[in-house]
Amino acid sequence: MTGRYTVITNNPLVLENLKGRVPVAYRDVSYVELLREVRDQIHKGGKLLTHPLSGSVKPGETPYKSVMLLSGKGDVDERSLDLIENAIQACSKFQRKGPYRPEVDKDFQLVDWTLLEGAIASAGE
Amino acid sequence: MKLEIGNIFIKDIQFAAEAKIADGVLYVDKAALEKVVLADETIKSVTFDIAKPGESVRITPVKDVIEPRVKVEGRGGIFPGVIAKVDTVGSGKTHVLKGMAVVTAGKIVGFQEGVIDMSGPGAAYTPFSQTLNLVMVCEPVDGLKQHDYEKAVRLAGLRVAVALGELGRNVTPDETKVYETCGIKEGIEKYPDLPRVAYVQMLQSQGLLHDTYVYGVDAKKTLSTILCPTETMDGAIISGNCVSACDKNPTYVHENNPVVEDLFAQHGKTLNFVCQIITNENVYLADKQRSSDWTAKMCRMLDLDGVIVSQEGFGNPDTDLIMNCKKIEAEGVKTVIITDEYAGQDGKSQSLADADASADAVVTGGNANEVVILPKMDKVIGTLDYINKIAGASAETLQPDGSLKVELQVITGATNETGFLKLSAR
Numbered sequence: 411m412t413g414r415y416t417v418i419t420n421n422p423l424v425l426e427n428l429k430g431r432v433p434v435a436y437r438d439v440s441y442v443e444l445l446r447e448v449r450d451q452i453h454k455g456g457k458l459l460t461h462p463l464s465g466s467v468k469p470g471e472t473p474y475k476s477v478m479l480l481s482g483k484g485d486v487d488e489r490s491l492d493l494i495e496n497a498i499q500a501c502s503k504f505q506r507k508g509p510y511r512p513e514v515d516k517d518f519q520l521v522d523w524t525l526l527e528g529a530i531a532s533a534g535e
Numbered sequence: 536m537k538l539e540i541g542n543i544f545i546k547d548i549q550f551a552a553e554a555k556i557a558d559g560v561l562y563v564d565k566a567a568l569e570k571v572v573l574a575d576e577t578i579k580s581v582t583f584d585i586a587k588p589g590e591s592v593r594i595t596p597v598k599d600v601i602e603p604r605v606k607v608e609g610r611g612g613i614f615p616g617v618i619a620k621v622d623t624v625g626s627g628k629t630h631v632l633k634g635m636a637v638v639t640a641g642k643i644v645g646f647q648e649g650v651i652d653m654s655g656p657g658a659a660y661t662p663f664s665q666t667l668n669l670v671m672v673c674e675p676v677d678g679l680k681q682h683d684y685e686k687a688v689r690l691a692g693l694r695v696a697v698a699l700g701e702l703g704r705n706v707t708p709d710e711t712k713v714y715e716t717c718g719i720k721e722g723i724e725k726y727p728d729l730p731r732v733a734y735v736q737m738l739q740s741q742g743l744l745h746d747t748y749v750y751g752v753d754a755k756k757t758l759s760t761i762l763c764p765t766e767t768m769d770g771a772i773i774s775g776n777c778v779s780a781c782d783k784n785p786t787y788v789h790e791n792n793p794v795v796e797d798l799f800a801q802h803g804k805t806l807n808f809v810c811q812i813i814t815n816e817n818v819y820l821a822d823k824q825r826s827s828d829w830t831a832k833m834c835r836m837l838d839l840d841g842v843i844v845s846q847e848g849f850g851n852p853d854t855d856l857i858m859n860c861k862k863i864e865a866e867g868v869k870t871v872i873i874t875d876e877y878a879g880q881d882g883k884s885q886s887l888a889d890a891d892a893s894a895d896a897v898v899t900g901g902n903a904n905e906v907v908i909l910p911k912m913d914k915v916i917g918t919l920d921y922i923n924k925i926a927g928a929s930a931e932t933l934q935p936d937g938s939l940k941v942e943l944q945v946i947t948g949a950t951n952e953t954g955f956l957k958l959s960a961r
Binding site: 472518525 | 644645682739741742743755776779783817818819820821822823848849850851854877878879884885888889904944
């Protein structure tokens with residue numbers, strides 16, 4: 411893989427686990443707001459490295475999302491744009507749930523982390 | 536490869552001092568099974584319960600459903616690489632305890648999934664309302680991490696299923712079925728005029744509670760590969776996933792995959808069932824590219840005329856599904872894809888998160904956002920503590936009268952993408 415990737419996340423556990431390992435852009439925003447931020451980056455030339463709808467814990471159910479992005483300054487990557495637009499559209503199909511008890515919140519963080527962990531194993535650090 | 540399946544029809548399950556099968560009744564020695572489970576020191580306690588079709592019983596949160604089997608002739612043992620030692624399975628003779636299942640339940644994470652109702656409107660949506668279920672709820676030792684707990688429950692369920700399957704070793708089956716596939720050259724010579732068809736099965740492979748294992752290997756670390764379909768009947772594929780339970784394949788579905796069953800039924804008649812291709816559904820996009828490239832390449836190398844592709848899950852796997860479909864079609868091989876839909880509660884939204892014009896033959900398992908009311912049951916095995924936290928559930932899920940207002944997503948197997956369903960639009 412060429413270039414350095416960044417993980418865009420709203421999951422504090424991802425920030426903690428990746429500290430000093432790979433660049434993390436932590437945002438204290440909602441699931442769908444995070445996807446919109448990723449879309450902004452794609453419009454600036456970024457390229458998706460992971461699927462924005464990773465995991466079977468649905469948008470609206472889990473508050474957490476982490477996406478791996480290759481930064482770039484070139485043309486818009488059409489495939490990435492397609493994936494992120496479809497992901498944002500899919501969010502509207504699910505009802506918003508929560509707030510959750512702290513231990514449930516931690517479990518959502520953990521599952522989001524394990525979804526990303528497999529991608530990091532594939533991408534390398 | 537030739538496998539003989541001997542079905543032993545189980546008509547009832549009872550707890551007893553001596554474990555045995557007699558006159559179609561499975562007698563379960565609870566104390567002996569407790570020892571099987573507690574051999575893993577990370578499990579603090581286990582409770583067993585029996586749930587029968589038609590009873591006012593709700594089982595939740597369901598983790599896995601497993602059918603007990605035993606290998607009586609041929610290589611290897613059930614669940615190779617996991618419970619039995621690694622050896623190629625799928626040939627010889629296997630006995631099956633038909634009509635029953637081991638159901639594992641227990642809270643691993645706080646938003647646990649999976650409901651099986653044994654009666655009422657919810658029962659129509661899950662095939663496991665029709666099986667006699669031995670339900671086991673495992674409690675972990677204090678402080679056990681979720682990964683370790685998930686693994687402990689997964690393996691405990693398989694060990695119990697193997698222990699029960701062993702009771703059928705010397706029982707004469709009520710029914711025998713034979714499944715046989717040919718080698719590549721042999722198949723071409725034997726069925727020169729029949730279309731060459733394979734089954735492409737996509738496996739969940741994303742992370743904790745989203746994993747599948749093939750001969751004990753985590754599917755996200757595998758390349759797309761070929762199986763003889765009879766291997767799955769001996770437990771070559773096991774489930775480690777249950778999140779959004781409607782469209783996940785419990786181990787029971789892998790053992791009884793209806794696509795495999797139906798293709799065998801047509802083998803030598805209307806088609807030549809060549810093989811099963813398994814591929815994964817990773818989160819990393821380059822992995823998707825590689826896996827779908829390999830799947831399409833194998834379809835071409837095997838000179839297939841057509842494939843049936845089944846998905847497992849929604850969202851991320853929609854992309855794998857479309858990549859597989861598009862690339863296989865581009866190799867000149869016809870595809871039929873099996874999926875399910877997340878079309879919103881009103882059914883008006885786009886069903887899949889990806890699409891392509893080549894996906895022009897699609898079978899659906901139903902709309903997972905469909906809302907159903909599940910009336911209160913007299914007995915709950917497991918706990919309702921987490922029901923408001925599962926996919927398809929909301930803050931209003933648990934109604935004042937004790938009924939549940941949920942989307943189909945919560946029901947184990949409700950929109951299964953291998954077609955392992957009770958309902959159809961036919």
